[in-house]
Amino acid sequence: MIKSKHLLGIKELSAKEIYHILDTASGFKDVLKRDIKKVPPLRGKSVVSLFFEPSTRTKTSFALAAKRLSADFVNFSVSTSSVIKGETIQDTALTIQSLGADFMIVRHASSGVPHLLSNILEMSVINAGDGANEHPTQALLDLFTILAHKKRIEGLTVSIIGDIAHSRVAKSNIYALTKLGANVRVICPPTLMPAEIEKLGVDVFHSTDKGVKNCDVVMTLRLQLERQSKGFLPSLEEYFNLYGLTSERLKLAKDDAIVMHPGPMNRGVEIESAVADGPQSVILEQVTNGIAVRMAVLYLLAGVKK
């Protein structure tokens, strides 16, 4: 059962809690298939999003999740708020709490901001991405999507290709997959590989061909294009040649391997268009599953004794 009223990261969750969230999400997935895609459990509750970094899909996904649980959803717009007038993030958060909100969905460029806020707030804090630390709901929806196709997580080989050093998606997925017993491989240029990443229980590959060989799941990550200007990469073409997921490379994986991407995609940089749109791609399913998983998170956190 879920112990904390906050969702700060996968690191803080047990395998049992993760499975409980995923089981609950499959109930919501069924709700989303009906004509009436709305259920009443969070009636009268309100959910506020506080995003200090741009996001469309995560914010929209949370908004739909909240509304389909009958909660009210309000977006606190940082760019037009008093934050730019110099208010501290704690004061902003306490103000939102005083407005009577029950959940705060936070995204910030600095790691640890949701943790900081959870220490001063009574309301539930959900991390929607903090710096290079974690993006827990993305990892949960990835697990949900893998389970839907593979029926298990334990024993699967999952290859994550991309900017491991700067990716909170990679971090959350590594925690989640290793907790549930998958073999995780990480593949990326040496300049984008964090030191001592092996300590998280993953196998490091610098060759994409070797890293993808015989895996069950290939997860490609978005390459932030400014990495090149900061000198981590010689050129985007070279990145594609060495680390891009092409149809040729995908053939090295198992025949029934699935291809995942958290979005937004850079076609021709980390993934070839033919792969992104190909039969093994589950990229759009990930987006659909995101709503069910976020409904499960909001719903279960609401049931945790305050």
Place this chain on the structure above:
Amino acid sequence: MSKEILDSNDINRAIRRMAHEIIEKNKGTENLCLVGIQKGGVVLAGRLASQIESIEAGPIEVGALDITFYRDDLNTKEEQPVVKRTDVPFTITGKTVVLVDDVLFTGRSIRAAMDALTDFGRPAYIQLAVLIDRGHRELPIRADYAGKNIPTSFDDLVEVVLEEDNSKNRAVLISGQ
């Protein structure tokens, strides 16, 4: 302290009688379907359906309904919710839906079930069949078909065990004190 209030024979007789009552009240089985409430009502709905089928010809549609998302006690209950399967693979609009549950107590589950059901369509009638009515209603809800009325005190627990393969059938009253 616990005592058996219904044994296997009692339960089978109650199911047989309820099946006859359902057919009689609805003048046959046309337009009729059964929906069991998770968890206790699902096996019972299956049993009632096969009993009805053995009396009247024709298959009866049977669904399962999980009411977790429709409960009104998410914040007050001690234990956290566990979601079970909902499976209503047929349209209920215009049909007579018999909701089936093992025990009728406060009536709150039935209220939730009716809300859940109406999100699937608009039944012509909703009726209620329960194996045991133990009283203590908190809402204006009553059963159309009851296997047995059992007086209980509010703190008691009524536990019904129905195995799918009919291997175990019993209802037990566990005293609250």
